[in-house]
Amino acid sequence: MQPIKTFAARLLPLPSENIDTDQIIPARYLKVTDKAGLGDALFTDWRARDPNFILNQPRAKEAGILVAGDNFGCGSSREHAPWALLGFGFKAVISTSFADIFRNNALKNGLLPIVVDEATHQQLMSLAEEDPSAQITVDLAAQTITLPDGRAVTFPMDGFVKQMLLQGVDEVGYLTAKADAIAQYEQAHGGTLRTQPSLS
């Protein structure tokens, strides 16, 4: 994972609420065994249904931030959803709220789920709809987005996760470094369940 630096990007508006992971990437694309190449499947059914759908427009490829409606990413645990968004070229999604599992999955892959209040959201949505070339700047370290009018808005971010993202490291290292504590826990609370041998 690359460390996340401050970046500026264009916005793409997708005003629907409750966009579920089956829309982001339908299940028939989950038969892959790696993470690459899923960008083409992003919102594929919405793109097939409507030639004018925003992701079919040339501006989509120029955009780096999706501005979507409330409760983005509800539904399944498929990490293919952030993989597809990243594969298409998005670095962040802005909404008023995200579903829990999607938010976790996004952060694990360096896709920023940015939560803003209702008013800022409306402002960004209008901006994105009116001016395809408008850019905003995302500063993860400061936890701010800066709008073209110069206004900076802060967004919430878990402090621990933020450090991981700024350094470009994932959690496996942190967890494997806890090996002693894990071994101690296992000694004290072994638990009786053994899944082996499996039954025929």
Next chain:
Amino acid sequence: MPQTLFEKIWNAHVVAQDAGAPAVLYIDLHLVHEVTSPQAFSGLRARGLQVRRPDKTVATLDHSTPTKDLHLPIADPLAAKQVAQLEANCAEFGVPLYGLNSERRGIVHIIGPELGLTQPGMTIVCGDSHTSTHGAFGALAFGIGTSEVEHVLATQCLLQRKPKTFQVRMGGALQPGVTAKDIILALIAQIGIEGGTGHVLEYTGNAIRALSMEARMTVCNMSIEGGARAGLIAPDDTTFEYLAGRPFAPQGEAWERALAGWRQLPSDEGARFDQTVTLDAGALEPMITYGTNPGMGVPISGRTPDPDALRDVGQKNAARKALDYMGLRPNQPLLGQPVDVVFIGSCTNSRISDLRLAAGVLKGRRVHPRTRVLVVPGSQQIKRQAEQEGLDTVFKAAGAEWRESGCSLCIAMNGDQLEPGQYAVSTSNRNFEGRQGRGGRTFLASPLTAAASAVEGQIADARMYTG
């Protein structure tokens, strides 16, 4: 301080907690399936790591597997590759696998409980959002993504921030013809599909206590559809009776010891929840969804909404979009809506009690000529048991298809799917656009409603058949 069931399980599983960092939470059981695991095993390999506790891990094949002609090679090359990949990964890393020809294979959330792997007080995860199902046993069970699957494979732990708690009190007694599925659809219609976000639900009250284990699993299964990570039901004698004697349940003295611990788990008198909602189960009718998320549910005698009558702009747009996709009119009664396909299956409603309910309606009746009915048991063991009870004969005599176990038409990855525009009454858990096949339109309902709709070829009120 009095503690909730959730807090007791959480506290017992915190391995370490650095200041400012999330808790390192120990995982007692990790369930694995073919769709969300290949990239996690690749990650392990790339880092040169092993599976830390293959004896706390178990895998099955369910999502992309065929539900007929199991003796033939899998026709879809991508699905075949994914299946072969899981077989190879399990062999390489020593993870037990209930493979294609295993008598114990089935949907991951069905076989965990069935084999006695799912036990009270445990932490259970799976790369699958419906892991919430296992909460019916008083286990803290939640879905994770593929990165986290890799974390658990490597360390048997996860980094987690503590969620909030949400009590769902369900008083009263269900009327005849109303089931656990109707309880959960009614709850989600009330709290909305993000009502539980950031929370773990605990279902309490007489109506929950009265449910069988299988019905409790139906309720907990759909906790995620209300936005919650997990749903819990305190273990009681119903739980212990279900578990006793199952292959992986503790035996003899170990059982007695376990039982003593499990009896300590229920939330203490006076324990505080961050939120509480109360519902009266006695007032519920059979429920059905009309729209494109599980919160768009109404009583079976109800109508679609009129978007123009809705004040909230978001709701207005959502209702309009949903009706448009579903091809339904505003204010249209749901009863009488023609149905092309009925699906009885999925980790929500494919257990033996679900099949018995559906067979009870279909017995001595015929499926309507315009409707195709697929009955897909949740596991090979359920299939066998249903066949011993003659349920398969009832289904086939009625004109329904009787299949091998798997996810099937719930997620439409294995070739079982709706055609564009088709209407289905489905006992599964998601009615998202295209979930059951591109362009397909889903009405979520109970096995009783599904079976009655199969007979009439249109959405029907099962209470006419269950006298």
